[in-house]
Amino acid sequence: MxxxxxxxxxxxxxxxxxxxxxxxxxxxxxxxxxxxxxxxxxxxxxxxxxxxxxxxxxxxxxxxxxxxxxxxxxxxxxxxxxxxxxxxxxxxxxxxxxxxxxxxxxxxxxxxxxxxxxxxxxxxxxxxxxxxxxxxxxxxxxxxxxxxxxxxxxxxxxxxxxxxxxxxxxxxxxxxxxxxxxxxxxxxxxxxxxxxxxxxxxxxxxxxxxxxxxxxxxxxxxxxxxxxxxxxxxxxxxxxGRKVLLRVDKVPAQPKDVVLDVRDLNITDDKGVHRLKGVSFQVRAGEILGIAGVSGNGQSELLEVLGGYEKATGEILLNGDPIDLTGAYSDGQSRRARGIAHVPEDRQHEGLIMDFTAWENTAFGYHHDPKYQRNGLLMDNAAILKDAQEKMGRFDVRPPNPLLAAKNFSGGNQQKIVVAREIERDPDLLLVGQPTRGVDIGAIEFIHQQIVALRDQGKAILLVSVELEEIMGLSDRIAVMFDGQIMGERLPDQTNEKELGLLMAGMKDGEAA
Amino acid sequence: MDAMPKWADVVLVPVVSLLLAAIISAIVFVAVGQNPWDALKLMAYGAVGTSDFLGYTLFYATNFIFTGLAVAVAFHASLFNIGGEGQVLLGGLGAAIVCLYVPLPHWSLALIAGATAAAIFGALWVVIPAYLQARRGSHIVITTIMFNFMASGLLIFFLSGPMKPIGEMQVATAVFPAATHLPSLHDVAQMFGSEMFGRSPVNISIFLALIACVGVWALIWHTRLGYEIRSFGKSESAAKYAGISAVNITMVALLISGGLAGLMAVNNTMGINSPQLVDNAAGGAGFIGIAVALMGRNHPVGIVIAALLFGALYQGGAELSAATSIPVQIVVVIQALVIMFTGALDEMVRAPIEKLFLRSQRAGE
The missing domain is CATH 3.40.50.300 (P-loop containing nucleotide triphosphate hydrolases)
Structure with a gap:
């Protein structure tokens, strides 16, 4: 001593x-x-x-x-x-x-x-x-x-x-x-x-x-x-308390047709600040595009526009057809109807209603789905409950009790409830924001596997994360955002944290190479 | 971490609140030189002692169910509609117009027409505050309370001018035609050979109130609209994510709320012994509805129970001041104490009880 x-x-x-x-x-x-x-x-x-x-x-x-x-x-x-x-x-x-x-x-x-x-x-x-x-x-x-x-x-x-x-x-x-x-x-x-x-x-x-x-x-x-x-x-x-896989296990992507085509997206907020400055990119079926960046550089706004609760100018095509960005169909319900599912960045304030039970949250955003209705007037609560029970079983949510309020689950299990709800809609495009923020390592592994599995089914996935490790491990292509712009695109096996870090700090594409 | 058991939340907290109110009330009685125990017995007798008194209690409870439901529906959308008073008055105006100017051959038609008009007028009275809240963010508490004053002024204008019968002194409409007078529960009882409820004004609107309870229950917990209202009320940001329109939900929830408040006027105009619209037709029920909704935890069953309690308090208090030298103001103080403890100070009672429960839970681990 x-x-x-x-x-x-x-x-x-x-x-x-x-x-x-x-x-x-x-x-x-x-x-x-x-x-x-x-x-x-x-x-x-x-x-x-x-x-x-x-x-x-x-x-x-x-x-x-x-x-x-x-x-x-x-x-x-x-x-x-x-x-x-x-x-x-x-x-x-x-x-x-x-x-x-x-x-x-x-x-x-x-x-x-x-x-x-x-x-x-x-x-x-x-x-x-x-x-x-x-x-x-x-x-x-x-x-x-x-x-x-x-x-x-x-x-x-x-x-x-x-x-x-x-x-x-x-x-x-x-x-x-x-x-x-x-x-x-x-x-x-x-x-x-x-x-x-x-x-x-x-x-x-x-x-x-x-x-x-x-x-x-x-x-x-x-x-x-x-x-x-x-x-x-x-x-x-x-x-x-057990061995964990630190790397995401996945086979090379098989990208197919372009599912999401974003062209020259711009947002100016109430204070006149440019939040998105001419953002353009594509995501193909069967690939994960990861958007890296320090939080607050426009990634949240991008997800909100795609998710249907932020207005923007520009053009977004889904499977070749334009999406309404400002009109009567620029809301979350219309987006879901078009096959866009969204695991939002902030599950406590967006993805879930913390005071609702797990089963009520299972229908959240999809409460218009015919399978949740009993007739024209009433919702079929029993059907939602049953669906919740099955989803919680498949996604290993613990405790598997759909009557428990969302706030009584741990962060990882809350996220599993959201991921189960969104992935099981069989969407064409899945938006994922910070999928593992505040999630324990065991659940991270599981959620990553689910995202990769969806990709392997030929779905397009847009991943936004501030965790560089997550972006590097999960993405098939990486785009870096800084100050509302895309600074450059890289392939994960042809880049490194240092190069991405420079792009994240606002270095121009050519300068960082 | 975990909350206290449900029975404590729903039963224990209100009971403790009532006890506290009773204790302070007792002190007030002692201070004015009365025996609190005698006063309590007299109040209880005045509330349920005879079938007449019981009828009055039920009559007031009917009012409070409507306004309690009105507050509760808005509350599920996290909106605080304290404009019940004004919406009741406007509802009364709607019912009066239908009853006085539309020839209605039978009370059943009058009930349908009167209730529809009362609900529409009540809902219309909240359109402007609702719009200002939804689109402009003007706080609903401020606007609805202002609309109470405007409703009161508007009603006095109609009742002392255009709708006042010539030669009448009272600020009121003419008595409605007999065919629009709703059967009292006494009338119903008589059909079965009973003299139950005597001269009390309790009438079939109480069934309308109970139907409204079932309706609100179904709406809030079994329809998409109710789901959206609750989602919006619990988390505005999550509702936005889910594609639930804040503007629509704010408007719809407040219109339903206003309509329910308006419905109360059916009881207080077409149901009373001399069916007419008087200038103070709301009689504070709009505000008592807030306490009723709070005490009833915004659930129709709780609201019915709380409304019965407040009905008994209202009626028992009136008997108390009529039968003793206790000034009526003291009775108002007692009512205010109950409202204060069950409504405004709810959290004061809840927090320590919750703490106690958590401590005992931990001790039990």
Whole structure:
């Protein structure tokens, strides 16, 4: 044992929410000046553990030691006082404030703002040189990119004299290049003696920058190992509890006729911002076209137009016939009638009604289907229930209880309900947005297999994902979107993450090659 | 994670709310120098003690079923129609016009024609607020409450001018022709040789109310429209994804809501002992409907039970102030307490009970 006290030591932490045991007797030690990764599937209890450390939740049992001192953390104020800083997945910034104002917010010295701001400005300058964290202090948050915004969050923590920095899924919104930059900063922070806890579900990040890694599964700490002593397959197996296929198993595509032909699609929103700028592409029967890109570059709008709930100008042909983009048939019902099925990006706000039961959700969007009607007037609830039961069986939804409300299923099982509903319509074109966001590894494998199986039946599939790994593994062709445009198309076996990353960052096709 | 059991949600929460209201009411009675237990007994007697009193209770309950359903239908679309008062008044205007100016030979025809007119007028009164909500995003709460004032003014204009019989002092229409007077339940009872319900105004509209309950139940849980209304009410963004038109659903749900409120006027005009339209024909039922819908969890069965309770409270309270020196204002305070606890403060009672249940569930693990 070394004689230095760990920066953080958690002993026997337990926390339950109702019947769910989110954390079970968790103990962990993080040594100062290291980067410690915590990896686990959604719902494994990572965020709960960190929320306890940051004073958002009170643990039912267990103790926290900071630098060897037993510490009570009843609220986030106490956590900050103890030198803990947190960078949330969803930034907590005031969008119309400047960087400086955001850094000072909540840490003002007195009733007057001016002296605090002046002090903060000086501090920011020294932090910037010390950690290579350059940000213009007078820039307004909404004008700077997500990577910059994340730096502001880190600066906020450092300004509050954090020695321990917790980052929750920090790369979810970043391009690969931005992520690399972040990792450089984290490395620099480590050199300066800061302790970093990185929560993620991406194996690659763990392997790249952490010194030690803890694996969590279903509220329990499965193992803490030196990163150099492990490998991705081993970690994945510990996360899921069984061997997992990290690569998607599929035969080469057999593309046939063009099913979807998008020509010069444009969207200008209410504020006059160009969301889509002349987007054109084709998807053939029997192939998966993957659209890569950092979130917020027009992919969502593209799916919404195709799904029938966003207006656009331009032309879309389905099986050679034009689709109504603005008129009476530019709604989701008409799209479904034309054979377009849609697994939306946001299953909690679009794909499902969380308060509805699983069986009610099975008919969602297809509630006009004749097989769900009893006569002209009434719906055949019994038929929907039966259909739901069968679908849940085929797609291995757990628990297989169609009477349960959607919100009571895990993310992966919710997604299976949506995927089952859309795939089993036997569509000509399947739109899939972020099919595995917030889905556990076991379900990811299953959902990917279903998508590939649909492709092999000769259907056209448009896949939008911000997970580059998913795009690379699943697509037969890849198009990269940036700022509402398609920057270029690549074949997955003739490109790499670096090249795609450059296109995602807005590099022109020729420049990136 | 999990919710508390359904019986606690549907039964326990309202019962606790009522108990709290009763406790504070008791304090109020003590403060005005009355024995709360005696007052409670008197109120209960006044509500159901004689078949006459029971008849009045049922009469008021009929009103509250209609307005409760009206609020509930809108609520399923996540729309808060608090314009029941105005829609009832307009419904009354529709019924009055039909009864006074259309020659109707029999009460059955009058019921059909009157109910249709009342529903249409009630629905029409919500067209503008509904349109403004659906197309312009003007909040339905603001617009419908303004329309209550306009309805009240409009009605007074008609009842003190064009529709007022010459030589009458009252702000009311003429008494409707006898053929449009709906049979009272007393009339029905007499056919079976009973004198049940005596002079009370409870009439066959109560069956219309129960039919409306079945209709709303079928609409909300067994039709495509109801499915779309509930989808839209639970998640606007998901409804958009599914291709459910927000504008259509907002319009249709509010029109149905307005129509149901309008229907109440049948009971309160064609059903009363002297069938006519008076200026305060709504009598606050539009607002009580909000409490009824909340307490009844927007389900027709719950609404019927809550409406009976409020009917009893209304009638029992009236008897209480008639039979004792307790001022009528105190009775209004009691009613307000019940509405406040079961309606507005519902969440205050629900949250701690829910917490208790979750804790005991966890302890049981």
């Amino acid at each position: 070394s004689d230095i006290a760990p920066a953080i030591e958690l002993v026997g932490i337990s926390k339950a929410f109702g019947p769910v045991q989110a954390n079970k007797d968790i103990s962990i030690r993080v040594m100062p000046g290291t980067i410690h990764g915590i990896i686990g599937e959604n719902g494994a209890g990572k965020s709960t553990l960190m929320s306890i450390l940051y004073g958002f939740y009170k643990a039912d049992a267990g103790e926290v030691f900071i630098s060897g001192q037993k510490t009570e953390i009843p609220d986030s104020q106490a956590a900050i006082a103890a030198g803990i800083g947190m960078v949330f997945q969803h930034f907590k910034l005031v969008k119309n404030f400047s960087v400086l104002e955001n850094v000072v917010l909540g840490a003002e010295d007195g009733a007057l703002l001016r002296p605090s701001l002046a002090k903060a400005r000086k501090q920011l300058k020294s932090l910037a040189t010390e950690y290579e964290l350059n940000v213009d202090p007078d820039a307004i948050i909404e004008d700077i990119g997500v990577g910059m915004q994340q730096r502001v969050e880190i600066l906020k923590a450092l300004y509050r004299q954090a020695d321990i920095l917790i980052l929750d899924e920090p790369t979810g919104v970043l391009t690969p290049a931005e992520a690399d930059q972040l990792f450089r900063i984290l490395g620099r922070l480590k050199e300066e003696g800061k302790t970093i806890i990185l929560i993620t579900h991406k194996l690659r990040e763990i392997m790249d920058i952490t010194d030690t890694v803890s694996v969590m599964r279903r509220g329990e700490m499965m193992a803490t190992v030196k990163t150099s002593d492990t490998n991705p397959a081993d970690l994945a197996e510990r996360m899921v």
